[in-house]
Amino acid sequence: MKMNRFYFVLFTIINVLQMEGQELASYVTVEDIPYYELSGEISEYQTERCKLDIYYPTDMDSFATIVWFHGGGLRAGEKFIPEQLVDKGVAVVAVNYRLFPKVKSPVYIEDAAAAVAWVFNNIEKYGGIKERIFVSGHSAGGYLTSMIGLDKSYLKKHELDADEIAGLIPFSGHAITHFTVREEHGIDGREVVVDNLAPIHHIRADAPPYTIITGDRDLELLGRYEESAYMWRMMQIIGHQDCTIYEIEGFNHGQMYIPALYILLNEVKRILKKS
Numbered sequence: 001m002k003m004n005r006f007y008f009v010l011f012t013i014i015n016v017l018q019m020e021g022q023e024l025a026s027y028v029t030v031e032d033i034p035y036y037e038l039s040g041e042i043s044e045y046q047t048e049r050c051k052l053d054i055y056y057p058t059d060m061d062s063f064a065t066i067v068w069f070h071g072g073g074l075r076a077g078e079k080f081i082p083e084q085l086v087d088k089g090v091a092v093v094a095v096n097y098r099l100f101p102k103v104k105s106p107v108y109i110e111d112a113a114a115a116v117a118w119v120f121n122n123i124e125k126y127g128g129i130k131e132r133i134f135v136s137g138h139s140a141g142g143y144l145t146s147m148i149g150l151d152k153s154y155l156k157k158h159e160l161d162a163d164e165i166a167g168l169i170p171f172s173g174h175a176i177t178h179f180t181v182r183e184e185h186g187i188d189g190r191e192v193v194v195d196n197l198a199p200i201h202h203i204r205a206d207a208p209p210y211t212i213i214t215g216d217r218d219l220e221l222l223g224r225y226e227e228s229a230y231m232w233r234m235m236q237i238i239g240h241q242d243c244t245i246y247e248i249e250g251f252n253h254g255q256m257y258i259p260a261l262y263i264l265l266n267e268v269k270r271i272l273k274k275s
Contacts, residue, residue: 025057025058025059025060025087025089026057026058026059027055027056027057027058027086027087028055028056028058029053029054029055029081030053030054031051031053032051032052032053033051033052033053033054033118034047034050034051035050035051035052035095035114035115035117035118036050036114045098045102045103046098049096049097049098049099049111050096050097050098050111050114050115051079051096052079052093052094052095052096052115052118053079053081053093053094054091054092054093054094054126055081055085055086055091055092055093055094056091056092056126056127056128057089057090057091057127058127060089060127061127062127062128062129062132063089063090063091063127063128063129063132064089064090064091064128064132064133064134064166064268064272065090065091065092065093065119065123065128065132065133065134066085066090066091066092066093066134066135066136066264066268067093067095067115067116067119067133067134067135067136068081068082068085068092068093068094068095068136068137068141069095069097069112069135069136069137069138069140069141069142069144069145070094070095070096070137070138070140070141071137071138071139071140071141071142071257072099072139072140073100073139073140073179073180074099074100074105074108074140074143074178074180074181075099075100075101075180076099077099077140077141078096079094079095079096080094081094082257082261084258084261084262084265085261085264085265088265090265090268091123091126091128093115093119095111095112095115097111097112097115097144098111100180100183100184104181104184105178105180105181105184105197106154106197108140108144109144109147109148109151109154109197110154110157112144112145112147112148112154113148113154113155113157113158114158116133116135116148116155116160116165117155117158117160119133120133120158120160120164130164131164131166131275132166132272133164133165133166134165134166134167134168134169134264134268134271135148135149135165135167135168135169136168136169136170136171136264137170137171137173138171138172138173138257138260139171139172139173139253139257140173140178140180141170141171141173142170142171142172142173142174143170143173143174143178143199144173145168145169145170145173146168146170146173146175146199147197147199147202148162149162149165149168149207149208149210150162150168150199150202150203150204150207151196151199151201151202162207162208163206163207163208165208166208166209166268166271166272166275167208167209167210167211167267167268167271168207168208168209168210168211169210169211169213169264169267169268170211170212170213171213171214171256171257171260171264172213172214172215172220172221172224172228172253172256172257173199173228174198174199174224174227175198175199175200175227175228175230175231176192176193176194176198176200176227177193177194177195177197177198178197181197190222192223199231200227200230200231200234203231203234203235203238203240204238204240205235205238205239205240205241206240207235207240209242209243209267209271209274210235210240210242210243210244211243211244211245211246211263211264211267212228212231212232212243212244212245212246213245213246213248213256213260213263213264214228214245214246214247214248214256215247215248215251215252215253215255215256216247216248216249216250216251216252216256217247219250219251219252219253220252220253220256221253224253225247228245229245232244232245242271242274244267246260246263248260248263
């Protein structure tokens with residue numbers, strides 16, 4: 001288990017390294033695929049928001065897939081394929097999920113789990129394999145990543161074991177209960193809450209490989225780096241064998257996701273080499 005501090009200059013180095021040896025392939029994007037069954041009781045808002053885009057190579061077999069959840073505090077944001085993940089020999093699944101205040105917890109998490117279940121059930125149709133599905137996201141997306149990967153109950157509803165995920169790689173996500181969830185319950189955003197809607201409540205030694213990435217501790221949102229560092233430390237204490245934390249110095253909460261995407265690609269390659 002490692003704690004790493006990345007400096008600004010390393011961003012350029014990471015960028016160059018990722019460009020070397022990238023796979024030459026053709027890619028297509030299929031947009032607005034519903035990840036819930038459209039039959040039965042489904043609201044207009046669910047029909048509108050619960051869609052995903054898949055970007056994948058058409059002439060590669062057994063590629064890795066990154067499920068990507070956007071940020072926005074669980075109350076804003078739109079799915080997008082990060083430019084830094086384009087033409088890198090991986091598939092990217094960008095997910096929309098329902099937002100506060102139209103819905104409240106745990107609906108956001110349930111949507112994230114349904115989207116990941118869709119990927120497990122369908123990625124082979126596009127040429128990928130189930131054993132190489134990674135989950136990642138920035139801010140609120142990082143929170144969703146940790147919740148569905150650590151609390152096994154959400155994917156269990158879809159008859160999936162969260163441990164089938166190849167790796168969890170959250171960017172600057174809450175380890176405690178998300179501030180929007182606290183707001184739903186009338187709790188001040190500065191009050192620390194750790195309940196069953198906090199990722200750290202669900203830490204376990206047998207979780208998938210877990211890589212935490214944050215911005216600079218002095219520039220991040222209030223307490224976000226410290227939450228992540230405590231999460232990393234507790235994973236060590238309980239005996240998790242593959243938990244790493246990266247702090248990207250010089251980048252604030254909103255800026256850090258761009259260099260973090262290159263770390264994400266490196267971590268995908270590292271984890272696949274171990275498997």
